[in-house]
Every structure is written in structure tokens, then in C-alpha cells.
Amino acid sequence: MNNFIEFFSFSDPNIRFVTFGSMLLSASAAIVGCFALLRKRALIGDAIAHSVLPGVCLAFIISEQKNPLLLLIGAFATGWLSLICIDLITSRTKIKEDTAIGLVLSVFFGIGILLLTAIQQQGNASQSGLDKFLFGKAASMVQEDVIVFSSVSLLLLLVVWLFYKEFKLLCFDENFARSIGLPVRRLEWLLTSLTVLSVVTGIQAVGVVLMAAILITPAAAARFWTDKLLVMLLLSAAFGAFSALTGAYISYLSPAMPTGPWMVMVISVIAVGSFILAPGKGIFARWQRQQKNRRQIVDENILKTFFHLNEKDKQFYIPHTIAQLLEKRRIEKPILLSGLKRLASEGYLEKSGHTWKLTKEGKERGKRITRLHRLWELYLTKYLHLAPDHVHEDAENIEHVITPELEEKIMEQLQYPDLDPHNSQIPK
Numbered sequence: 519m520n521n522f523i524e525f526f527s528f529s530d531p532n533i534r535f536v537t538f539g540s541m542l543l544s545a546s547a548a549i550v551g552c553f554a555l556l557r558k559r560a561l562i563g564d565a566i567a568h569s570v571l572p573g574v575c576l577a578f579i580i581s582e583q584k585n586p587l588l589l590l591i592g593a594f595a596t597g598w599l600s601l602i603c604i605d606l607i608t609s610r611t612k613i614k615e616d617t618a619i620g621l622v623l624s625v626f627f628g629i630g631i632l633l634l635t636a637i638q639q640q641g642n643a644s645q646s647g648l649d650k651f652l653f654g655k656a657a658s659m660v661q662e663d664v665i666v667f668s669s670v671s672l673l674l675l676l677v678v679w680l681f682y683k684e685f686k687l688l689c690f691d692e693n694f695a696r697s698i699g700l701p702v703r704r705l706e707w708l709l710t711s712l713t714v715l716s717v718v719t720g721i722q723a724v725g726v727v728l729m730a731a732i733l734i735t736p737a738a739a740a741r742f743w744t745d746k747l748l749v750m751l752l753l754s755a756a757f758g759a760f761s762a763l764t765g766a767y768i769s770y771l772s773p774a775m776p777t778g779p780w781m782v783m784v785i786s787v788i789a790v791g792s793f794i795l796a797p798g799k800g801i802f803a804r805w806q807r808q809q810k811n812r813r814q815i816v817d818e819n820i821l822k823t824f825f826h827l828n829e830k831d832k833q834f835y836i837p838h839t840i841a842q843l844l845e846k847r848r849i850e851k852p853i854l855l856s857g858l859k860r861l862a863s864e865g866y867l868e869k870s871g872h873t874w875k876l877t878k879e880g881k882e883r884g885k886r887i888t889r890l891h892r893l894w895e896l897y898l899t900k901y902l903h904l905a906p907d908h909v910h911e912d913a914e915n916i917e918h919v920i921t922p923e924l925e926e927k928i929m930e931q932l933q934y935p936d937l938d939p940h941n942s943q944i945p946k
Contacts, residue, residue, distance in 0.1 A: 525770050531661070533770065539664035540762035540777060544785075546671035547716040547729075548736035548758030549678055549751050554713055555737040556689040556747075561616060562601070565623045566717045567729035569600030571630025574721075575637060586666045590718055597714040600626050627726075670719045674712055678751075685709060686747050724778030731782045732758065739789040742796035761785035815918050816849075816857045818887045821866060823847045824876050825884030829943075834881045837873035885945045890917040892938035892945075893928050899939045900932065906939035 528534040554563055570593035577592025578584060600622050607618040678685065687695040688705050696702045713733075720729045740753035765781030794801050823846050828834040843854060858874055861867040866880035876884065894913040898904045920928070929935075938944055 521771060525767055533766075535661055535664040536777065537763060537766045539668055540766055540781065541759040542668050542671040543720045544732055544736070544758035544762040544781065545755040546674040547720045547733050548740075548754040550674060550712045550716040551733040551735075551737040552740065552747070552751050552754050553685055553689055553709055555734055555741065557709075559713075560734045560738075561619050562604070563713060563717060563733040564730035565600055565604060565619045565626075566597045566714050567721065567726045567733070568623045568630070569626035570594075570597045570718055570721060571726050572596050572626055572633055575630055575633035578637060579633070586663045590666065590670070593718040593721065594714055596626065597718060598711070601710060601714070630726075667719045670715060674716055674719075677708070677712060681705070681708065682748075689747070724781055728778055728782045731785065732761075735782070735785045735789050736761070739785070739792040742792040742799045757785060757788050761788065811918075813857075813860065816853055817861055817866070818883070818918055819847065819849070820854065820857045820861060821876070821880055821884035822887045822891070823884075824867075824874075824880065825888050825945075828876070829888075835875050837870055837875040839873050843874075887917055889945045890920050890925060892942060893925070893932065893935075894920070895940075896932055896935055896938050896944075897928055909939065 524530070525533060525537075528537065551560075551563065554560055573592035573594065573596030574589050575592075576596070577588045580592075581588045603622045604615065604618045607613050607621065608615050613621070684695070684700060684705050687700065688702065688709065692702060695705075717729050717733060720732050724732050736754040736757040737750070739757050740750045743753055744750050761781045761784040762777075764784045765777045765779075768780045768784075769775055769777040792800065797803050820843070823843055824838065825834070827838055827842065827846055828836055840851070840854065840858075843849075844851065858867060858869075861880065862869050862874070866877055866883060867874050868877055891913045894916050895906070895909040898909040898912060899906055935944055
């Protein structure tokens with residue numbers, strides 16, 4: 519408890535610099551990552567992250583000092599150079615973008631490791647800590663680092679705020695943006711520069727190896743929760759900042775564990791949780807929809823069976839036994855019993871002893887699904903020229919998803935027919 523109070527009071531300057539610096543870096547990278555994700559350029563972040571290492575090493579070799587601003591400029595230069603190489607390879611050869619990214623990533627990272635090894639063998643005392651750029655070490659950040667990287671992060675947020683509408687249009691409808699006269703190429707250049715800059719600023723915290731995760735994973739997690747860009751940006755920033763805060767706290771409790779990998783672990787847990795639990799797009803929500811659709815199909819098939827049993831004599835409220843229903847339609851008995859109980863609880867059926875009968879609402883719903891089935895059979899035979907004995911299975915599947923609007927259009931196109939392809943009456 520004392521550790522918790524000491525950490526979250528932020529009275530220690532080192533804790534304050536590391537935590538707020540990491541949160542700002544992660545939040546700004548997560549916001550820029552949303553645009554990369556929406557433009558289907560998620561792998562670009564990985565290529566940039568690995569390509570900044572030779573820039574860091576070259577900046578150190580030239581300046582012979584570990585000045586964060588100079589290292590940042592060097593990283594930005596090689597990050598941009600890697601993007602130019604990827605564009606040249608994909609535009610001048612038949613190599614696809616994913617292959618070009620893998621090629622550029624491995625070459626630049628290999629050069630970076632080579633330069634880093636050479637620097638370490640020179641015996642320059644100021645090179646100490648340069649290898650932390652590989653896996654990051656947020657705890658090594660000093661006030662000067664935090665000021666530089668935080669300033670860059672604020673610049674990223676300011677540019678995104680100023681060009682929010684233009685970036686939004688670029689992500690969702692590039693052709694429309696071009697048609698209304700927006701400078702698409704310059705906007706792409708600006709967005710790419712922001713991506714490079716966000717990667718460069720984040721490598722101090724999590725390193726070149728894990729930076730792509732900080733760039734893309736919060737955006738991917740936020741995408742599960744919303745379809746609105748502004749909400750996605752805010753959620754992504756919140757996920758990134760929370761992962762940085764939690765990672766810094768865990769690292770504070772266990773100093774042997776670096777902050778960067780813990781940040782990636784936390785954001786990965788958030789992403790997996792979003793993948794499973796997010797409403798609408800999560801696995802659990804999709805499973806619920808599938809179960810609901812299955813129940814709807816069973817219910818409508820049962821009501822249709824009741825309607826068929828009574829259709830000949832027009833006595834729609836005659837009770838029927840389970841055996842009569844099973845004789846009319848092939849369905850597993852437990853599923854039938856479950857469906858009957860559900861329909862009775864919803865007011866579509868009434869139970870009397872061992873028999874069941876339609877209510878007025880049940881008759882109307884059974885009539886509608888029968889009408890949709892026969893209309894679709896007629897549509898298939900008339901417009902797709904299918905044989906009448908080949909349309910039943912297709913109608914069995916489609917009848918459950920036809921909306922009232924589509925139903926009206928089909929009836930209008932078929933000129934409100936009376937009979938289906940089998941000469942059965944189409945209920946009105």
C-alpha cells in the first residue's frame with residue numbers, strides 16, 4: 519500500500535518524469551496509429567521502428583554524444599528513408615508491399631545492429647545506454663529526454679487536431695478528397711511524417727522492437743469498440759496512456775522488469791479483452807447474435823409448421839401434439855420443446871395439456887414467414903429461371919432475413935401474385 523501511495527503521489531521527480539513522459543508518448547503514438555490502421559498500413563509502423571536504429575547509431579557516431587534531439591533527428595531520417603525505399607521497391611518492381619516491408623525492415627535493422635556493435639567496440643564511454651534503444655528503458659529517461667519527447671508528442675497532437683477533417687477524409691474516401699481539391703499527396707506526406715515521428719519519440723520508452731505494438735495495438739483495440747473516428751482516437755489514446763501508467767507502476771514495483779515490455783503486455787491484454795468482450799464486434803457479441811439468429815429460425819419454422827398444419831381447413835387455432843409437429847417437420851425433439859416453451863412465453867402459442875395451438879399473434883407471424891418463403895420461391899423461378907423443385911432449400915434460408923421493406927419490393931416486382939411455383943396459395 520505504501521508503494522501505491524508513493525507512486526501515485528508522483529512526489530518523486532524520477533517517477534513523475536518517467537510516468538508522464540511514457541503516457542504522453544504512448545497516447546500520441548496511439549492516436550497516429552489509428553490513421554495508419556484505418557489506411558491499412560499497420561505493418562509500416564513495424565518497418566519504421568526497426569529502421570530508426572541505424573539513424574540513432576549514425577547520429578551518435580557523427581556527434582559523439584548521446585543528445586536526445588540529435589538521436590531523434592537521426593532516427594527520423596532513416597525512418598523516412600525506409601519508407602522511400604518501400605515505395606520505390608513496390609512502384610518499380612513486381613514485389614508486393616508486405617515483401618518490400620520485410621526486406622527493408624531486415625536490411626535496416628541489420629545495419630543498425632552492425633553499427634551498434636561497432637560503437638560498443640570503440641570503447642567510447644558516452645555510448646553507455648545506447649543499446650537501450652533496442653528494447654527501450656523508460657526508467658533511464660531524465661528530465662531533458664522527457665522535455666524533448668513530450669514536446670514532440672504535443673506537436674503530433676496539435677497537427678492531428680489541425681488536420682483532423684483532412685486526415686479523416688483521406689482515410690475513408692481518398693478519391694472524394696482528391697475530387698474536392700485537397701492536396702492528397704501532401705496530406706499523405708504529412709501523415710507519414712507523423713507516423714515516423716511518433717515511432718521515433720516512442721523508442722526511448724519501449725525500444726525499436728516493441729514500438730510497433732504501441733503504435734498499432736491501442737488503435738486495433740479501440741476499433742472493436744466504435745465506428746466513430748473521434749471516439750476511436752480518444753479510446754486509443756486512453757488505452758495507450760493507461761498501458762504506460764500501469765507498465766510504469768509494475769516496473770516500479772519490480773525494478774528488474776523494464777517498463778516498455780510491461781506496457782506492451784498491458785496493451786495486449788486490453789486488445790485481447792476488446793477482441794472477446796467488445797459489444798457489436800467482439801467474439802462474445804457475435805456468439806450472442808448467432809444464438810439469437812438460431813432461435814429466430816427455430817421459432818419461425820415452428821410457427822410456419824403450425825400454419826401449414828391448419829392452412830388446408832383454415833382452422834388456425836386447432837391444438838396439435840408434439841408427434842403431429844414432428845411428423846410435419848424434421849426437427850430434433852429437445853430443440854422443438856425449447857422453441858415451443860419460448861414461443862408460449864412470448865405469446866405466440868398457448869399450451870393446453872399435451873397440445874399446443876397458435877395465438878392470433880402466432881398465426882400472423884406464421885403466415886408472414888410462409889408468405890416470404892413462397893414469394894422467394896416464385897422470385898427464383900421467375901427471375902433466375904430455377905426449376906420449382908430446386909428452390910425450396912434456398913427459400914428456407916432467405917425467408918428469415920427478408921425485411922418488411924424488401925418484402926414489399928418483391929411483392930411489387932412480382933405484381934402481388936396469388937400462387938407460388940407449386941400452385942400453393944401465397945397468404946396475403
